[in-house]
Amino acid sequence: MSEHKLSTSTPMSRAVRAGVVGVGAMGENHARVYSELPGVTLAGISDHDADxxxxxxxxxxxxxxxxxxxxERCDVVTVAVPTPAHHEVVSRCLEADVHVLVEKPIAQTVEQGRELARTAHERGLVLQVGHIERFNPAVRTMADLIDDLEVISLEAERLGPPIDRTAPGNVVFDLMVHDVDIVGSLLGASPDSVAAMGTPDGRYATATMEYDDVVATLTASRVTQKKVRKLSVTARECFVEVDFLEQSVLIHRDSYPEYVNDEGQNRYRHESVVERPRIDNGEPLRHELESFVESVRSGTEPEVTPEDGIEALETVLAIDSLVDADRSSQDHERAQDPSQDREVEI
Structure with missing residues (x-):
């Protein structure tokens, strides 16, 4: 190991030298935040597009x-290249004894993810997966609440209009992966069963997952003309709404019904009580990179481990295979009945 590089077994006290590999929209934001963090120096960036x-x-x-x-000049890097390149680029970083935060998903295949996890563990390096919503203040508040609730179901919506980019996206990997990770982390479990379906163009998908006695329904869309990022939790004690965009949490509880006397007239009243927990709002990406740097400084396990990333990837691959089977079924039906060959409208 080079003298200036840091093992997780050796906490550091000097400034952390950070870099970013891949400075598209997300990577550029990583560069911005690294440049703003105290005790961190943005040592450089790398991208195949020189301009x-x-x-x-x-x-x-x-x-x-x-x-x-x-x-050669960095202690830590963010890898924000396209998913097919994750395995190669992250491997090169780890082999150079550089700590890595890799954007989700951890890799293109589960085996690639496991190989990266093994390399990081063997070399004593931090490998954190960029499931950024874990660091959303509203999600952190929900994580504090959920242990005291008897949860029945969860419903996540991650919806929005088409995005302006050349390569077509797959909403299961681009969007739904966030909620797969959040639900798994909140429940502390992997799903026992998964069902899913979606449109042939890959722009809309829905999945239902069972976790013991809890049902989670996830919807992801690139055809919805409104940006929505919400999670609803139904529990026996209350109903909780989490808004990722507003970074808000609302807890709905029923009051007991009662009859009240209003100027000599009896009226029936049954009101809902809404609680608004105090949330220390902030930029999730900043919280994520602060957590990553602190793991490197202290030599501790990252908040989102490689194993967390692999677990989310396994579930997402299962969902995508079911959606793909649904697409194939729809294609077959259209082939049998040409009148059905039309664009899907949501």
Whole structure:
């Protein structure tokens, strides 16, 4: 191990040198936050698009350099390249003894994820998976509440309009993966069974998962003309609404019904009580990178481990295979009946 590199067994006290590999929309935000964090120096960025890399480097006062050079000057990096490149790029970073935060999903296949986890553990490095919603203040508040609830069901909606990009997205991997991870972390379990279906174009999908006695229903969409990021939890004690965008939590409880006397007239009243827990709002990405850097500094396990990322990936792959089977079934039906060959409207 190079002298300046850090093992998780050796806590650090000096400034952490950070880099970003892949500075598309998400990667650029990582560069921005690293440049703002106290005790962190943005040591450089790397991207296959030289023009983009130069622009981002100039914006945040750092250098655009090849990956090999970046790894020589960094203690930690964010890997925000397309998913098919995760395994190769993260492997190179770990083999250079650099701690890694890799954007979700951890890899393209479960075996690739397991291989990355093994490499990180063997080399004593932090490998954190970028499931950013874990660091949303509203989700953290929900995590504090859920242990005291007898949960019956959860329902997550991650909806929005089409995005402006050339490559078509798959909402199961792009969007639903967030809620798969959140539900799994809140319940502390993997699903016992999964059912799913979606549209042939991959822009809308819904999944139902069973966790012992709890049912979770997830919906992801790129065809909904309103941006929605919500989680609802039905428990025997209350109903909880979590809004990721507003970073708010509402707890609905029923009051006992009663008759009240109003100027000599008896009236029936049954009101709902709504609680609003205090939430320390903040940017989830900043919380995520602070947590990552602190794990490196202290030599402790990251808040979102490689195993967490692998578990989410396994579930997402299962959902996607079911959605793909549903797509194939729809294609077969259209082939049998040409009149059904029309664009799906949601």
């Amino acid at each position: 983009v890399a130069e622009r981002v480097a100039e914006e945040y006062g750092t250098d655009s350099v090849p990956l090999e050079t970046l790894l």
